[in-house]
Amino acid sequence: MTVRTVSIGADAIASKGWIGAHKWLLVRRTSQLSILALFLLGPWLGIWIVKGNLNASLALDVLPLTDPYVLLQTLLTWHVPGLTASIGALIVLAFYLLAGGRVYCAWVCPVNMVTDAAHWLRERLGIKGGSRLPRNTRYWVLAMTLVLAVVTGSVAWELVNPVSMLHRGLIFGMGFAWSIVLAVFMLDLFVSRRAWCGHLCPVGAFYSLLGHVTPLRVSAVSRDACNDCMDCYAVCPEPQVIPPALKGEDKGIGPVILAANCTNCGRCIDVCAKDVFVFASRFQNKSGGLGRKSPSQKMEVMS
Amino acid sequence: MADKRNNPGMASRRRFLADMARTAGGVALLGLGVGLYSRQAASLPVSAIRPPGALPEADFLGACIRCGLCVRDCPYDTLKLSELGEDVATGTPYFVARDVPCEMCDDIPCVKACPTGALDHTLTDIDEARMGLAVLVDQETCIAFQGLRCEVCYNVCPVRGKAITLEMRHNERSGKHALFIPEVHSSACTGCGKCEQACVMEQAAIKVMPVSLAKGELGHHYRLGWEEKRKSGESLVAPDVPHEYNLPEGQRYEHGGAGLIFEESANKTPFGKSALDTLNGRSAAQ
């Protein structure tokens, strides 16, 4: 098993080179870090392109952005939020509806870098097993945070939310917020594989709901070329989303990964030596009809 | 009918329900923890003042999304976002008057910056802000009470003369000097904290407090007779009948404060100024 772990992506590196096999990862990290840098430019260098934090911000003094999840909690405390916050939330909602709900996780959220680091270390140290958390726990947590807003009449989850803790902490001052971030790191390192982002985080759970209609998706267009190396499963933060698209041909399931929890991170595209995956639209999901495909349809998919 | 225990569908459903109960239970426990913590975190320490226009604390904690935009737009770096470990609910804005008070900007940029309305946008005149209320908490140390001319708090007050006035009192100690006592009026004090910051004491003798803490409240059924009378133009309880005293002729009693009054005519005696005149029969009346 350990040998297998070390060699994840080795085939892809051999065929595409290291850069080629980490292309989307590099673009993604650049995205995460630049967004953070944009927020830090103000307090650090006095260049105010964006003010605020991920909960609500104002870019270039005109563009308001609001986290719809936190605004929903505010609504549930029976506060009618101001116009600016509401417009900001609509803009953000529209963006993630188009780009993919959990694009937030892979491309924006600062905690993703923490949990990715924990995951990397976990693989390195060969830590296995741990507690068996159901993946849908996050929806229970999501529901709990919303109930909490109603019951306490305050945005209570924000008192502990690691996502805003880390982001706000970096920009406005950490205090003891590092302890919560450390807890998430330890959770992912020791307790369970991808415990936080893959099982618990209500922010990710909220954004995944938008993913049900997202046009931008990853598609296993060349699934016929898959040689079952299993590298995509090993590298994917939500491996349960892959099989229907990759292996569903016989059942007449299209090649597009429609599962809402795919984060559009593109790691599967990177790691696959056979270039099975590409970014595509959810509507390019022609399967071979029900049952087996005719050879002509197969050609169409592969071209 | 097959034995329920051996029915695989039944067993898997039972396991499914057990798993779900376990998840729900765990999450509910987490929620309970966060909920209790939020109760505790809702109590604001006395020294922490919310920005101008902040909704009442309970509403504010639901309305503020902890974005820090108000903090960013405060030109005097008055406002801070609470960090985890501080006594103020994490991520919410506040200031400590003794460190950096609010300068009461005319255009109130902090309120304008707030996207949610946690800082109420209907506040457009900063003099209407009620961030807190200054209270001269320690009359034992305030040097004005010792008879010194301090008045620093009075002089720095942006609403001087309305929010803080100086009241002259007799200096009982020296017996001949005056005391100039700063007096705060809740009708005009914005709670900006300039007085608390400026107080010359090691510890400020005048402090801004949450209004709820600083103010008493009259029993709702109480009516102040003289105010009711002023409002309606006449006493509400009984018609005003001037009290009559049985006084010697030429004297009367005035309730307005003057007390016993001797009428001019009362001084007229049948006797003249000089005893000789009297004896000679020349009366004063002559």
Ligand code: SF4
């Ligand atoms: S699951 Fe949560 S913590 Fe993880 S990347 Fe998404 S929003 Fe961030």
Ligand code: SF4
């Ligand atoms: S399927 Fe691919 S793009 Fe989606 S989360 Fe997994 S690795 Fe990322």
Ligand code: SF4
């Ligand atoms: S009124 Fe001015 S000084 Fe006072 S908190 Fe607002 S921005 Fe800061």
Ligand code: SF4
């Ligand atoms: S701008 Fe409004 S919502 Fe944002 S931190 Fe300040 S009070 Fe809260």
Ligand code: SF4
């Ligand atoms: S500044 Fe302080 S010591 Fe001076 S009068 Fe005001 S409260 Fe008293």
